[in-house]
Amino acid sequence: MNELAVVDLTDPTFWSNPYPALAEARDRHPLARGIDGSLIALSFDAVESVLRDPRFLTTDLLAPRGITEGPIAEWWGQVMFSTNPPVHTRLRRLVSRAFTPRAVEGLRPRVVEITAELLDGFSGDTVDVVAEFAHELPIRVMGAMLGVPDGDHHRFATWTADLGLVFSSVHTPELLARLEGAIHGLNGYVAELIADRRAQPGDDLLTGLIAAEADGDVLSETELVAMVENLLFAGHDTTRSMLMIGVALLLSHPDQRAELTGDASLAGQAVDEILRYEAPVLGSGRDAAEPLDLFGVPVDAGETVTTMSLAANRDPAAFDDPDRFDITRPGGKLMSFGQGIHYCLGAALARLEGQVAFPMLLDRYPRIDLAEEPEWVPYASIRRFEKLMVAIR
Numbered sequence: 001m002n003e004l005a006v007v008d009l010t011d012p013t014f015w016s017n018p019y020p021a022l023a024e025a026r027d028r029h030p031l032a033r034g035i036d037g038s039l040i041a042l043s044f045d046a047v048e049s050v051l052r053d054p055r056f057l058t059t060d061l062l063a064p065r066g067i068t069e070g071p072i073a074e075w076w077g078q079v080m081f082s083t084n085p086p087v088h089t090r091l092r093r094l095v096s097r098a099f100t101p102r103a104v105e106g107l108r109p110r111v112v113e114i115t116a117e118l119l120d121g122f123s124g125d126t127v128d129v130v131a132e133f134a135h136e137l138p139i140r141v142m143g144a145m146l147g148v149p150d151g152d153h154h155r156f157a158t159w160t161a162d163l164g165l166v167f168s169s170v171h172t173p174e175l176l177a178r179l180e181g182a183i184h185g186l187n188g189y190v191a192e193l194i195a196d197r198r199a200q201p202g203d204d205l206l207t208g209l210i211a212a213e214a215d216g217d218v219l220s221e222t223e224l225v226a227m228v229e230n231l232l233f234a235g236h237d238t239t240r241s242m243l244m245i246g247v248a249l250l251l252s253h254p255d256q257r258a259e260l261t262g263d264a265s266l267a268g269q270a271v272d273e274i275l276r277y278e279a280p281v282l283g284s285g286r287d288a289a290e291p292l293d294l295f296g297v298p299v300d301a302g303e304t305v306t307t308m309s310l311a312a313n314r315d316p317a318a319f320d321d322p323d324r325f326d327i328t329r330p331g332g333k334l335m336s337f338g339q340g341i342h343y344c345l346g347a348a349l350a351r352l353e354g355q356v357a358f359p360m361l362l363d364r365y366p367r368i369d370l371a372e373e374p375e376w377v378p379y380a381s382i383r384r385f386e387k388l389m390v391a392i393r
Contacts, residue, residue: 004297005032007040007308010170015378019323022311030295031305038304039297041283042311044318044335046295050286050307051339057084058342059285059304065171072166072176075183078226081234081342088341095209095227096345104348107141111356114140119364122392126371129388133361134243135161137353142235145349146228147204148193156232159186164237167282167381190228194221205231231346239350241280241384242271244374246358248388249274249325251370256327257362264359270327271354275336277325279309282381284338309335367393 005025008014014021022042025032030043041047050056058081067073076082080091118133127133139157142148162182165175194210201207209227250257250270260270285306288299299305312335314322319332337344344350361368371389 004029006035007032008035010035010379012378015376015380018310019314022308023314026311026315029297031297034306038306039294039299041294041305041307042315044312044315047283047307047309047312047335048333048339049294050305051284051335051342053292053340055289055292056286056305057289058082058088059287061167061285064304067171067176071180071183075163075187075226075229076166078222078229079233080227080230080345085341091223091227092341092345095205095231099345099348101348104352107145107349108352108356110144111137111141111353112360114144115357115360119360122365124392126389126391129247129390130240130244130385131387133357134240134247134388137243137357138239138350139232139236141349141353142232145204145235146193146206146231147197147202156186156189157236158182159189160233160236161240163233164241164382164384165380168379170379186229186232187225190225190232194224194228234344235346235349237382238280238344239346239353241382242275242350242354243357244385244388245278245280245383246271246274246354247361247390248370248374248385249278250358250362251368251390253325256325259327260359261362261366264363266327267355267359268351269329269331270358271351272331272334273325273327273329274354276313276319276329276334278383279313279334279336280383281309281336282383283307283309283335284342307335365392369393 005028007021007025025040026042030041030046032040032042034040041050060076060082062068062073062076067076080088080095083091114137118136122132135157136153139153139160143153159182162178163186166179168175193206197204197206197210201210206228209224250260256270260266283306285304288301288303288305290301292299294305312318316322319329337347337350369391371391374385374388377384377386
């Protein structure tokens with residue numbers, strides 16, 4: 001059995017191009033270790049095994065970073081994807097009906113409308129796609145689902161984007177202060193939104209959640225606030241990353257851009273290839289509920305295994321020529337949305353936003369190009385650029 005390689009997630013250079021280090025480690029064994037000795041699942045089969053095995057439970061991502069109490073820990077404890085059955089089962093059952101394929105597809109006209117508004121708002125020779133498009137589209141779409149008043153999204157968009165930094169590999173005092181500020185602001189806004197909707201119900205997801213609680217569901221007021229925050233946060237930050245990454249990839253691969261420009265029916269495949277080639281989320285953690293063996297490596301009860309989507313999605317055992325960006329690649333299973341009971345609830349909605357946004361952007365601005373090479377934000381497990389400057393001619 002080969003000795004496990006060590007992957008250093010605290011090395012800033014890893015974040016600018018993680019793939020060589022991940023490939024070298026994956027070639028040695030399906031698992032690797034972090035510099036702290038923790039296990040990392042790298043191969044497609046290893047990642048899928050961990051995510052689907054009921055003996056693995058969602059890990060507390062904050063305790064290893066020294067956050068065990070206070071507003072950040074309290075917020076994290078209420079977020080749906082941080083819970084395990086039976087709590088997770090009940091919460092997911094309550095909200096999942098709003099994300100059926102039919103319900104999501106019904107949002108397409110509104111997604112098209114919002115996308116057109118944002119694209120028409122581009123002005124000047126250069127535009128920051130992050131600030132003026134990727135940041136705006138998903139928060140407005142999720143706001144439309146929840147019935148958030150028009151124009152109100154600016155009140156919480158920065159908070160939800162900041163909360164994505166909770167998954168950073170390194171937490172500084174400045175970051176912790178930023179996170180606490182975001183939680184405080186979001187808690188106040190969502191409580192106000194719920195109170196308004198109780199007084200004036202509407203035909204939206206938030207009204208449905210409130211009605212379910214009033215009809216005898218065990219959602220407490222705290223859980224209701226947390227659920228709305230969960231949807232705003234999860235529906236914004238990861239999709240925001242997917243959009244900015246997708247634009248950067250299409251503009252830096254002229255042949256693939258031309259394929260999509262010439263055939264808009266490739267939009268679905270293009271979105272999946274973007275998600276595969278540069279997964280917006282690094283991965284997730286799972287704790288072993290009992291001692292077990294994972295690809296020949298003993299895992300103790302309570303030990304954490306981190307799944308690495310980036311490595312799984314570039315595994316040559318699962319994908320032909322995985323380091324090639326090809327939007328005509330046949331569709332297949334990805335690890336970008338996870339697997340198992342925690343499979344991303346909003347996967348269909350994120351795909352819809354990408355399927356609408358990318359062709360419309362290229363059609364509206366056929367001569368758009370990168371104005372400068374974007375830089376990855378180091379340590380951000382929800383992968384992102386601070387800015388993505390494009391030239392419009």
